[in-house]
Amino acid sequence: MACTNPFTSVDEPAILGPGTLDMALPLVDALRLHPGMRVLEVGGGTGQVATILAKAWDVTVFTLEPWHGGEDIQARAAAVGVTDRVVALTSRAQDLPFAADTFDGVLSINSFEMIGDERPAALAEMVRVVRPGARVGIAEPMCLPAPIPPEIAELDERGRLRFQQCFRTVAWNRDLFTRAGLLVTQACYFPEARPWWLAYEAQATQPGREVECELIRRDEGRWLSLGLVVGEKPVAHTAAPTRWGVVGPRSTNYSYAFVRAADGLLPPVARSSAASTYESAAAARRENSKGGHIPVTCEADAVSNKGRSPIVSALQMRPRRTQPLSYGDSARSEHRRATTGIPA
Secondary structure, three states: OOOOOOOOOOOOOOOOOOOHHHHHHHHHHHHOOOOOOEEEEEOOOOOHHHHHHHHHHOOEEEEEOOOOOOHHHHHHHHHOOOHHHEEEEOOOHHHOOOOOOOEEEEEEEOOHHHHHHHHHHHHHHHHHHEEEEEEEEEEEEEEOOOOOOHHHHHHHHHOOOOHHHHOOOHHHHHHHHHHOOOEEEEEEEOOOHHHHHHHHHHOOOOOOOHHHHHHHHHHOOOOEEEEEEEEEOOOOOOOEEEOOEEEOOOOOOOHHHHHHHHOOOOOHHHHHHHHHHHHHHHHHHHHHHHOOOOOOOOHHHHHHOOOOOHHHHHHHHOOOOOOOOOHHHHHHHHHHHHHHOOOO
16 A cells, blocks of 8 residues: 555545545554455445555455445446456445455445434444454544534524434444444544535535535534544454363353352352352362363453452352253252252
């Protein structure tokens, strides 16, 4: 990739929203894209972002454009020699036709906000199709955390622009990403938002856009802005194999005992039993290490056990049985349950 910004150095920008090409590079950098990756773009527009991505980053881009269709996007890709790496589709983000964990990154520039009230459903699909460890990011018009000025609201309603229905704050989008299960890695407003909005207004010379242009001019940076939010899909924990079977975080069914121990409600006999379990688990872990096996506990357990008593830690570390209980085991289990209140 060249040192210059491949998005802003194009000879003929073809954009459909404010700051499209200006926001593209910060978003792409935040997604950590590399050659050979497969990328999904929600809202292809003219296809300029997709074709630049394919050519400059050497990635394959599946771009969704349900509003304008994909013919112009494919023609643009052919003109720059990336026909084999740009695939334009008319699918909606709310119902993606891809298997889970298909893409190495998902991005949307000046499009996600237009999905409106269906954004949670669309984001859930975007998260579903991105692989664990990969990122989902949006860069789009966002409003500042302040009430919309009355005259701006009036212009929005008069021009039927739907800015109030579509634009949300950075904090709102960050919370949406968090609820979708993403670990937010970046969330901010662009300090250059105002000049980017004015540049967009200056080129909006088509008839019928007078109200939109007046709104942008009169806002004066009080409510309109542009923002970026990026989140990473967590990597699911893979349980560690041991000589007893598979043991991982919460692989044992002792939630009742966890609550009782955390609340300090375990009776003395139960505390004694739990302490014994702790010693047994520690001995088993040492034995495992001697044989070159993976320890019973793992990093996730260590993190989850911070600040907890040895009783709770012991109950979490206890290996799960992989064989059916014998009659003798069942009898002992019943006795244990009756005397300690801890499920066997």
